[in-house]
Amino acid sequence: xREKLVRANKTSIKQKLMMINFMTVTVLLVLLCAGLxxxxxxxxxxxxxxALTIQAKMIGNTSTAALSFNDFRAAGEILSTMSAASxxxxxxxxxxxxxxxxxxxxxxAIDLALKPSGEGAYHFGLxxxxxxxxxxxxxxxxxxxxxxxxxxxxYSHLILYSATVSAIMMASFFIAFLLLSRMQKAIxxxxxxxxxxxxxxxxxxxxxxxxxxxxxxxxxxxxxxxNGMLDQIQTRDIDLERHKETLAGANEDLRQELVKREEAExxxxxxxxxxxxxxxxxxxxxxxxxxxxIRVDExxxxxxxxxxxxxxxxxxxxxxxxxxxxxxxxxxxxxxxxEVLWERDIISRMGGDExxxxxxxxxxxxxxxxxxxxxxxxxxxxxxxxxxPIAVEIxxxxxxxxxxxxxxxxxxxxxxxxxxxxxxxxxxxxIYVPESDQNSPRRLALMGQLRQAIxxxxxxxxxxxxxxxxxxxxxxxxxxxxxxxxxxxxVPPDQFIFPAEKTGLIKPLTLWVLNHAIKECxxxxxxxxxxxxxxxxxxRNLHDSELPGQxxxxxxxxxxxxxxxxxxxTESAIMADPAGALEILNRLNQLGLRLSIxxxxxxxxxxxxxxxxxxxxxxxxxxxxxxxxxDEDDEVIVRSTIDLAHxxxxxxxxxxxxxxxxxxxxxxLGCDIAQGYFISRPLPPEAFKPWLQGSAWGVTKGS
Amino acid sequence: MGVSLLTEVSILAxxxxxxxxxxxxxxxxFFKFVDWTNEPGGDMVFCVxxxxxxxxxALDSMRAKPARGKKIVIREIENINTSNCAVIFIxxxxxxxxxxxxxxxxxxxxxxxxxxxxxxxxGVMINFFTEQNKVRFEINPEAAEKSGxxxxxxxxxxxxxxxxxx
Numbered sequence: 048x049r050e051k052l053v054r055a056n057k058t059s060i061k062q063k064l065m066m067i068n069f070m071t072v073t074v075l076l077v078l079l080c081a082g083l084x085x086x087x088x089x090x091x092x093x094x095x096x097x098a099l100t101i102q103a104k105m106i107g108n109t110s111t112a113a114l115s116f117n118d119f120r121a122a123g124e125i126l127s128t129m130s131a132a133s134x135x136x137x138x139x140x141x142x143x144x145x146x147x148x149x150x151x152x153x154x155x156a157i158d159l160a161l162k163p164s165g166e167g168a169y170h171f172g173l174x175x176x177x178x179x180x181x182x183x184x185x186x187x188x189x190x191x192x193x194x195x196x197x198x199x200x201x202y203s204h205l206i207l208y209s210a211t212v213s214a215i216m217m218a219s220f221f222i223a224f225l226l227l228s229r230m231q232k233a234i235x236x237x238x239x240x241x242x243x244x245x246x247x248x249x250x251x252x253x254x255x256x257x258x259x260x261x262x263x264x265x266x267x268x269x270x271x272x273x274n275g276m277l278d279q280i281q282t283r284d285i286d287l288e289r290h291k292e293t294l295a296g297a298n299e300d301l302r303q304e305l306v307k308r309e310e311a312e313x314x315x316x317x318x319x320x321x322x323x324x325x326x327x328x329x330x331x332x333x334x335x336x337x338x339x340x341i342r343v344d345e346x347x348x349x350x351x352x353x354x355x356x357x358x359x360x361x362x363x364x365x366x367x368x369x370x371x372x373x374x375x376x377x378x379x380x381x382x383x384x385x386e387v388l389w390e391r392d393i394i395s396r397m398g399g400d401e402x403x404x405x406x407x408x409x410x411x412x413x414x415x416x417x418x419x420x421x422x423x424x425x426x427x428x429x430x431x432x433x434x435x436p437i438a439v440e441i442x443x444x445x446x447x448x449x450x451x452x453x454x455x456x457x458x459x460x461x462x463x464x465x466x467x468x469x470x471x472x473x474x475x476x477x478i479y480v481p482e483s484d485q486n487s488p489r490r491l492a493l494m495g496q497l498r499q500a501i502x503x504x505x506x507x508x509x510x511x512x513x514x515x516x517x518x519x520x521x522x523x524x525x526x527x528x529x530x531x532x533x534x535x536x537x538v539p540p541d542q543f544i545f546p547a548e549k550t551g552l553i554k555p556l557t558l559w560v561l562n563h564a565i566k567e568c569x570x571x572x573x574x575x576x577x578x579x580x581x582x583x584x585x586x587r588n589l590h591d592s593e594l595p596g597q598x599x600x601x602x603x604x605x606x607x608x609x610x611x612x613x614x615x616x617t618e619s620a621i622m623a624d625p626a627g628a629l630e631i632l633n634r635l636n637q638l639g640l641r642l643s644i645x646x647x648x649x650x651x652x653x654x655x656x657x658x659x660x661x662x663x664x665x666x667x668x669x670x671x672x673x674x675x676x677x678d679e680d681d682e683v684i685v686r687s688t689i690d691l692a693h694x695x696x697x698x699x700x701x702x703x704x705x706x707x708x709x710x711x712x713x714x715x716l717g718c719d720i721a722q723g724y725f726i727s728r729p730l731p732p733e734a735f736k737p738w739l740q741g742s743a744w745g746v747t748k749g750s
Numbered sequence: 751m752g753v754s755l756l757t758e759v760s761i762l763a764x765x766x767x768x769x770x771x772x773x774x775x776x777x778x779x780f781f782k783f784v785d786w787t788n789e790p791g792g793d794m795v796f797c798v799x800x801x802x803x804x805x806x807x808a809l810d811s812m813r814a815k816p817a818r819g820k821k822i823v824i825r826e827i828e829n830i831n832t833s834n835c836a837v838i839f840i841x842x843x844x845x846x847x848x849x850x851x852x853x854x855x856x857x858x859x860x861x862x863x864x865x866x867x868x869x870x871x872x873g874v875m876i877n878f879f880t881e882q883n884k885v886r887f888e889i890n891p892e893a894a895e896k897s898g899x900x901x902x903x904x905x906x907x908x909x910x911x912x913x914x915x916x
Binding site: 109111112113115116118121184185186 | 776779782783817818819902904905907908
């Protein structure tokens with residue numbers, strides 16, 4: 048196949064050269080031939096003319112005498128001598144303008160109406176030549192001779208000449224063609240040689256081959272150049288091979304680099320969207336998830352919850368135990384969260400000690416309570432970080448979609464508000480209510496007004512009775528502060544107590560409460576209702592070293608012995624700063640005041656810590672009490688708390704008793720005191736005394 | 751009868767005049783076909799010996815044009831005095847001593863012309879005769895040769911060649 052192609056190429060270049068040769072030779076020979084014939088024609092004509100002129104001259108000269116002496120016969124004889132010249136068709140001699148003698152070859156019937164014209168004049172007809180010549184004698188023109196020569200000879204001569212020339216030309220053509228073909232080989236064969244070699248090299252990639260160099264002509268130079276080029280190609284080919292190897296190495300390096308980069312990108316992605324410590328999604332990713340969840344919802348408003356959680360006192364842990372342990376703690380917190388939550392729930396570390404939890408597919412808003420309880424429970428057990436047990440308290444802010452917001456920003460902002468409220472209240476968690484921050488201007492206003500309210504006695508104490516379950520009589524009352532706002536009416540305590548803690552107003556507020564409650568207590572005693580008065584202290588009060596003195600001051604002023612006052616402190620308030628709290632609590636205890644731990648069960652106090660506290664009673668959180676008859680777990684908690692307290696020599700108060708059944712169960716469990724709506728809701732002072740007097744519950748009458 | 755005779759004579763005279771006019775033209779042409787070995791310098795002198803038969807008009811036409819580039823002069827001579835004559839026309843009146851004349855002239859290089867029967871045989875070089883009403887001439891080439899004259903072959907081809915009688 049290849050050979051065929053080569054042949055086709057050879058034929059092609061050969062043909063081209065042949066064509067060029069053929070054309071050149073043909074054109075040259077035809078031109079030459081035409082030139083020769085034309086030249087022959089012209090020269091033959093000229094020679095014909097010359098010959099005829101000579102004949103005319105001779106005849107004319109010869110006939111001078113005959114003409115001079117008017118001898119027609121002699122003239123005729125002279126003319127007839129022209130019969131020897133076969134080309135002469137006829138002749139006429141004129142004397143004084145009239146024909147003097149005539150001659151016609153073979154008496155041919157040719158037109159001899161020849162007319163004399165100028166001297167030496169001639170005329171070429173198609174097949175004849177007429178020549179007029181003067182007959183002169185002694186410098187005098189005595190007559191004219193007109194001769195006609197036919198051109199048959201010319202034509203036959205030309206035909207013969209052309210034939211001869213053509214024959215020679217044909218022969219020359221073939222000889223030239225043969226010679227050119229031979230010589231062409233001298234040109235084409237080196238080219239074919241080179242092109243064949245080149246094809247072989249390009250097919251076989253064998254750059255070591257070289258063209259043969261013979262002679263010193265351009266082909267030799269071409270072959271030399273070709274070889275030079277091959278030298279370069281071979282050198283480059285070798286270089287290329289070397290580079291190829293280098294490149295392959297570089298390529299491998301590059302590939303590895305790429306893998307590294309991909310890994311780095313993956314790392315960056317993780318950094319961008321995941322928290323390195325816990326491996327949880329970070330704030331950015333959580334934001335995206337929130338956005339996605341909202342988008343997927345497509346306006347169906349299927350509820351979901353977002354929880355924002357942080358650890359209380361984490362800074363303190365970090366400062367005292369070191370960041371390393373702090374980090375380990377966060378990790379473990381994360382692990383526990385992961386364990387108690389569904390796979391679909393998204394846990395994110397938002398930064399610092401803050402976790403965000405997205406609870407999609409929430410069956411109902413109420414369900415969120417169960418989840419929170421699970422979370423609280425999971426984090427209840429102290430963490431062991433490098434053999435150090437650490438108890439943590441958390442605050443959770445809860446927002447519900449779509450009620451509390453329909454975009455991630457709003458939801459996250461409001462969850463933050465709720466979380467801070469939870470922390471303020473020490474309640475562990477807080478579900479956002481529009482008032483929480485929608486009313487924040489009002490809250491600020493309230494803070495401003497609270498100072499006035501304290502001065503102007505806009506505050507009022509309500510009292511909720513506590514019943515001794517053994518005796519069935521009212522032994523105590525809890526003083527609960529209410530704000531009778533001139534504009535807003537009753538302001539709920541959570542709207543001004545927590546803010547007051549923040550602003551420092553809590554001190555005068557507590558003092559006001561202490562003052563009024565102790566006074567009221569004194570009044571009850573005066574009215575022969577020897578009740579113990581329970582007063583709530585804020586976590587802030589536990590750092591107020593002036594407090595014990597102030598309390599004693601009031602008691603002394605009222606003349607009330609300290610044992611009639613119980614100070615209730617929430618478990619979470621103590622656990623926020625157990626050491627600091629302990630100091631104040633000890634002093635209060637030394638002063639003879641009774642101490643009670645409020646909302647017990649929500650602060651996850653360690654048993655060991657509890658033992659150290661100088662307390663006299665604990666109040667089981669209403670959350671456990673309310674459902675204890677329906678929830679076995681809650682009952683277990685309540686029972687074990689009672690047992691625990693009793694083992695520590697503490698009285699137990701159950702809050703949130705709302706029915707007889709609970710009351711009965713608490714009595715069975717050996718609970719000391721009960722408090723709740725079943726007994727009475729908190730009552731204003733003017734209603735409390737009638738209630739005491741009219742109550743079915745007995746009142747221990749004192750002296 | 752008398753009238754008729756007169757008319758006939760005048761016709762004859764006219765005929766004779768015409769004949770000599772032709773002969774004069776011929777003689778003029780002879781100058782061109784004859785080469786003199788010793789061609790005389792000066793004019794070409796045409797001499798008429800004996801009774802002059804040429805009319806004045808004929809002679810005038812003869813000398814009207816030059817011949818051989820020379821002026822033609824006509825002279826009538828009494829004696830055979832050949833001095834200066836290139837051509838001598840010997841009239842028929844001299845027939846009686848023609849042999850003597852030719853003998854004397856021979857070798858003098860003078861072209862002799864006549865128009866009398868037998869002249870050529872007696873040594874006159876060119877002799878006119880009439881044939882079928884046409885003026886013709888006979889030539890004695892030997893006589894011309896002896897006198898050193900060369901007569902053109904063209905002229906000879908027109909003439910009747912005559913040899914001298916022994």
